Amino acid sequence: MTGYVIRRLLWGLALLIIVCGLIFVVFRILPTGNPAVLRAGRDPQPKLIKEIERVLGLNKSLPTQFWDYLKNVFLHFNFGYSYYNQESVVSLIKERLPATASLTIGAAVVWMIAGLSVGIISALKQRTFLDRFSMGGALVAISAPEFWLGLITLLLFASDIGKFKIFPGAGSYVGITQDPWKWFTSLILPWCVLAAGSAAIFARLMRGQLIEAMGEDYIRTARAKGLKERRVLRQGVRASINPIVTLLALEIGVLLGGAVLIEYVFNIPGIGLLAYHSIVQSDFEVIEGTVLLASMFIILANILADIGYAYLDPRVRYS
Amino acid sequence: MSAGEALLRVEDLKVEFPTEDGVVHAVDGISYQVQAGKTLGIVGESGSGKTVSSLTTLGLTRRQGARVSGRILFEGRDLVSLPEDQLRAIRGNEIAMIFQDPLSALHPLYRVGKQLVEAVRAHRAVSKAKARERAVELLGLVGIPDPAKRVDAYPHEFSGGMRQRAMIAMALANEPKLLIADEPTTALDVTVQAQILALMERLQRELGMAILIITHDLGVVAEMADDIAVMYAGRIVETGSAESIFAKPQHPYTWGLLRSIPRLDSPRDEELVPIFGTPPSLISPPSGCHFHPRCPYAQPEHARIDPQLEPLGDEPSHFVACLLEADVRSRLWSELGAGGTPEEALAEAGLKAAEGSVQTAADGLPPGADA
Numbered sequence: 002m003t004g005y006v007i008r009r010l011l012w013g014l015a016l017l018i019i020v021c022g023l024i025f026v027v028f029r030i031l032p033t034g035n036p037a038v039l040r041a042g043r044d045p046q047p048k049l050i051k052e053i054e055r056v057l058g059l060n061k062s063l064p065t066q067f068w069d070y071l072k073n074v075f076l077h078f079n080f081g082y083s084y085y086n087q088e089s090v091v092s093l094i095k096e097r098l099p100a101t102a103s104l105t106i107g108a109a110v111v112w113m114i115a116g117l118s119v120g121i122i123s124a125l126k127q128r129t130f131l132d133r134f135s136m137g138g139a140l141v142a143i144s145a146p147e148f149w150l151g152l153i154t155l156l157l158f159a160s161d162i163g164k165f166k167i168f169p170g171a172g173s174y175v176g177i178t179q180d181p182w183k184w185f186t187s188l189i190l191p192w193c194v195l196a197a198g199s200a201a202i203f204a205r206l207m208r209g210q211l212i213e214a215m216g217e218d219y220i221r222t223a224r225a226k227g228l229k230e231r232r233v234l235r236q237g238v239r240a241s242i243n244p245i246v247t248l249l250a251l252e253i254g255v256l257l258g259g260a261v262l263i264e265y266v267f268n269i270p271g272i273g274l275l276a277y278h279s280i281v282q283s284d285f286e287v288i289e290g291t292v293l294l295a296s297m298f299i300i301l302a303n304i305l306a307d308i309g310y311a312y313l314d315p316r317v318r319y320s
Numbered sequence: 321m322s323a324g325e326a327l328l329r330v331e332d333l334k335v336e337f338p339t340e341d342g343v344v345h346a347v348d349g350i351s352y353q354v355q356a357g358k359t360l361g362i363v364g365e366s367g368s369g370k371t372v373s374s375l376t377t378l379g380l381t382r383r384q385g386a387r388v389s390g391r392i393l394f395e396g397r398d399l400v401s402l403p404e405d406q407l408r409a410i411r412g413n414e415i416a417m418i419f420q421d422p423l424s425a426l427h428p429l430y431r432v433g434k435q436l437v438e439a440v441r442a443h444r445a446v447s448k449a450k451a452r453e454r455a456v457e458l459l460g461l462v463g464i465p466d467p468a469k470r471v472d473a474y475p476h477e478f479s480g481g482m483r484q485r486a487m488i489a490m491a492l493a494n495e496p497k498l499l500i501a502d503e504p505t506t507a508l509d510v511t512v513q514a515q516i517l518a519l520m521e522r523l524q525r526e527l528g529m530a531i532l533i534i535t536h537d538l539g540v541v542a543e544m545a546d547d548i549a550v551m552y553a554g555r556i557v558e559t560g561s562a563e564s565i566f567a568k569p570q571h572p573y574t575w576g577l578l579r580s581i582p583r584l585d586s587p588r589d590e591e592l593v594p595i596f597g598t599p600p601s602l603i604s605p606p607s608g609c610h611f612h613p614r615c616p617y618a619q620p621e622h623a624r625i626d627p628q629l630e631p632l633g634d635e636p637s638h639f640v641a642c643l644l645e646a647d648v649r650s651r652l653w654s655e656l657g658a659g660g661t662p663e664e665a666l667a668e669a670g671l672k673a674a675e676g677s678v679q680t681a682a683d684g685l686p687p688g689a690d691a
Contacts, residue, residue, distance in 0.1 A: 218424035224380055225419075226439045226490065227412035236427055314429060315474045 002311070009307050013300045020296040021074060025067050028285045035059075036285060039084045080293060081286035083279070090290035094272055099176060101271035104195065104263065105256055107188055112196035112203060112252075117245070119200070120207025121238065127212060135204065142201035147259045151194045151266035158190060172268035191267045195259050199252045206248060210241035243314050250306030254299045326353035326393075327530050328377070328415075328498055333390035333400075335369070335376050342603040346372040348554035349390070354498060359524065359531040361541030361562070363577065364551035367599045370534045373551075374500045376400075377532075378417060379407040394498070413443040416491035420503035422483035426475040432459075432486050433471035439493040458489040462519060481512035485519065492523065499524075500532045505540060517543050538577050542566060550574050553600050553610040556629065560638030570632065570640035570649055572615045575656055593661075609643055616662035617644060617652060617671060 037053040038045065054060050058069055073079040080090035119139070123132045142150075157163055159170030173187040214220065214237040223233045257273075264273035272291055279287035311317055335347040347369040354360045362370045375381050377392055377399060392399040394415065399407060411417075419425040427435060436455035437448060444451070452471070459467035462485040475483055484504060491499055501520065505513035521544065524531055533544055541548055541562065549559040550571060558571040569575055576595035597614035600606050609627050612618040627641040642649065648669050655665035666672070 218419060218421060219427040221375075221380060222419065222425045222487075222490075223427070223438075225378055225411055225417045226493075227408050227410070227442045228438060229408070229442075232438070232442075236430070239429055240427070316428065316476050 005311060006308055009304045013304045016300050017297065018071065020293065020300075021071055022067070024289050024292055025070055028289055029066065029070075030063065034283060034285075036084060039283065039285075074293065080290035083287050084284050085282060090287050093275060093287060094290055094294060097270055097272045097275050100174060100269050101260055101264070101273060103177060103184065103188060104191055104269060104271060104273075105260055107192045108195035108199075108256060108259075109253075111192045112200040112256075115196065116200035116203025117207050119204040121211060121234075123204065123208040124211035124215070125234075132208075136208070139201035139204045142197040143205075145197070147194060147198065148262045148266050150197060151191070151263055154190050154194055155266070171266065174267070174269045191263050191269060194266075195256065195263045198259070199255060202252070203245065203248070207241060207245060210244060211237055214238075214240040243310060246306050246309050246313060250299075250303040253302040254295075257295045257298060325396075327356040327395065328354040328532070329391075329393040330373070330377070331391040331393070333373060333376065333392060334388070335372050335381060336387040337381075338385065338387070339603075344602045345554050345605065346386075346602055347376070348605075350549075350551070350554075350556045352549050352556065352559065354530045354532050355546075356497065356530055357524070357528050358546045359533060359544050361545030361548045362532065362534045362551055363536065363538055363541055363548060365536055365599050367602065368551040369554040369602070370551050371502055374417070374502055374532060374534055377500065378411050378415060379404065409443070412439055412491075412496075413494045414496055415498045415500065416494070416496040417500040417502065418484070418487045418491050418504050421507045422480065422487045423475065423507075425487060426483060428475055431472050431474055432478065436471070436486075436490050436493060439490045443494050454493070455489075458492060459486065461492065461523070462486070462489040464489070480508050481515060484508060484512075484516050488516075488519065488523070492527070495527060496529055498530045498532065500534070502534045503536070504533070506535070506537070513540075520544065537581075539581055550577070553605050554602055555610065555641070556639075557611065557642070558638075558640045559629070560632075560635065564635050564638045568632075568635070568638070568650070569653060570638070570646075571611075571642050572617055572644075572652075573611050575653060579656065609641075617666065617669075619643070619671070 035050075035054075036057060037050045037059055040053050040057075041049050051060075058066060061069070073081070078091060080094070082089050083093060119135050123135045126132045155162060155170055158165055158167045160166040160168060160173075161170040163170065168190050169183070169187045173183070175183050175187065177184040215234075217237075217240070219240075220233060220237055223236050224230075228236075260271065261273035261276055263269070264271045265277050268274070272294065276288060276291040278284075279291070329351075330353070331351050332349050333347055333351070334345070334349050337344040337346060350369075350373060352360060352362070362373070364370045372381060372386075376386065376388055377394075379399065379402070381388070382404070388400050390400065394410065397410075399410070402410075426432070430438075433452060433455045436458060437451040440446065440451040440454050441448070446454070456467045456471050459471055464470050464482060464485055470478075470482075475486070478486060484507075488504075499520075504520070505516050508516060517540065520531060520533075523529070531544065533541060535541060545562045547560065548562050548565045549556045550565075550573065551557070552573050558565065558569070558574050565574065566578075569578055573595070576593070579593040580595060595614060600610055600613065606613050606623070608621075608623040608625050609615070609618070612622040615622070622643050625643055627643045629639040629641045632638045632640065633646065640649075644652070648671065651669040652665045652671075655668040656662070660668070
């Protein structure tokens with residue numbers, strides 16, 4: 002098991018270096034504009050540009066630049082500096098991390114609870130009205146684009162512009178340390194909107210998995226043993242959970258992508274909004290930083306999923 | 321079958337499944353008894369209703385929307401009408417069941433020990449540690465080496481025979497009065513089959529439980545059973561003591577089953593005789609005697625008259641549902657038992673060949689039966 006974990010971690014590291022390479026190629030080699038020109042202000046002297054290029058190391062050869070980039074990222078945890086306010090990308094991200102973490106972790110909780118419970122209930126009430134209604138609703142949730150769903154919920158439920166003034170609207174986010182209750186209420190709508198699509202996919206997957214598992218011979222054995230139906234169901238759920246864990250890792254990526262849109266729609270000062278603004282302003286190093294951070298999370302989630310999978314299914318261990 | 325209050329008495333049991341294609345008459349009015357400490361073998365092809373009847377005993381066909389009528393009396397309680405929670409208290413406690421494929425019948429993600437502990441704790445208020453001790457003891461009882469260590473293994477780490485031993489251990493967890501074994505050896509190697517049967521016999525002697533063994537293999541029941549019931553198309557067509565059935569089999573279907581078993585003492589050039597045709601549809605079974613389309617000895621009127629189980633004149637505990645005359649049957653079987661073909665037997669008995677069935681055999685069409 003330890004060997005397996007170490008192998009997965011090494012693979013993750015290799016993957017991260019490849020991601021750095023891709024980021025480097027996209028933002029530094031492909032013609033996207035000269036960072037030195039962007040930093041030099043209006044009508045710069047060629048001398049100033051040369052000077053900035055020297056400071057930023059842009060006059061070195063590309064392999065050297067890439068090596069410096071890797072060294073900065075992996076050894077010094079330095080993702081570079083914003084062209085606009087010279088702030089370090091790491092501190093920009095740090096500042097905005099709590100908001101994004103609040104949004105994504107909360108959404109993941111909503112999505113797991115809603116997805117799995119709807120899936121289980123649907124499976125147990127197979128072919129009833131409740132089942133059809135939930136699965137129909139799931140289809141709508143999968144199909145609806147997040148930004149559209151976000152705007153619709155604001156129009157319906159936001160306290161400022163909504164038809165039913167129930168929840169705080171866009172731009173009402175405060176930190177959890179500042180006012181926990183306001184933090185909670187301001188995030189209810191974003192959580193639900195961000196979770197909707199993933200929850201729907203999970204509900205459908207869980208339903209299918211559970212229906213299949215409940216038809217297996219070992220469920221018949223469990224009933225023949227005289228187990229209570231609640232415990233029988235637990236065995237079925239236990240058998241259905243493995244593919245869910247695999248999908249979980251993939252959905253983390255979808256969640257992070259969705260966070261960019263949701264933070265924009267609800268005006269939450271998180272990393273997604275930072276990424277959006279830096280794209281608009283061609284602030285390349287900040288974009289690089291956010292892309293790298295997202296990649297790290299997706300890779301980490303996949304490693305955790307792999308390890309979790311090996312832990313959950315004894316048949317795949319050590320292989 | 322002998323008198324006395326039977327442990328399990330099934331009376332006129334019918335199990336039907338409504339489907340889109342029509343109602344499946346899986347079990348069509350069967351009656352049998354299992355005496356305490358004795359073994360009944362139910363024999364038949366796949367699709368003869370033998371598994372459904374035993375699952376119904378435990379109430380496991382209820383959620384599949386089965387319509388059940390008749391009575392299943394277990395120590396006087398009618399399991400057909402018993403509420404689910406009371407039936408659950410009997411399942412795995414007083415009546416336990418083991419299944420055909422021990423790999424799929426064990427949960428792949430739980431340790432064997434945990435599954436045994438679950439079985440114990442479903443009916444006994446004991447601590448986990450106590451239940452685990454019991455699990456180790458049970459694994460030892462069924463002959464798993466080093467049970468204290470193997471209790472923590474997963475099912476995939478066991479061989480097929482060990483898995484079936486573990487299943488048996490689980491079934492024995494609460495010392496049931498009746499063990500239902502549904503094709504317990506079918507998925508196993510031949511050498512392992514004999515071990516499992518010997519194990520079940522030993523445990524029956526030691527624990528004094530009754531066994532209801534369901535199989536398509538007359539060889540298995542020859543080894544185990546005190547009484548035998550032969551099922552065809554949801555009905556019992558012949559039943560009696562194992563001795564009597566092997567000595568004087570009465571039903572042409574039983575003959576077919578007997579003649580399709582390979583035997584060491586038969587002449588080397590004698591071929592195995594399959595039963596031709598396929599098991600009938602249980603949605604619209606054949607008219608008259610359900611076996612007549614496949615019976616080489618069927619007479620035209622057998623397509624109209626529905627035979628009932630009747631006792632033999634000289635053996636009142638041996639019943640058969642066959643429209644042939646008793647003396648005709650004994651002449652037919654004496655010819656078949658001596659290795660004769662159905663045609664020779666028919667000539668000997670002075671009967672005309674049934675239309676269709678014997679020609680099918682003569683044409684040498686591939687047999688569809690798996691008996």
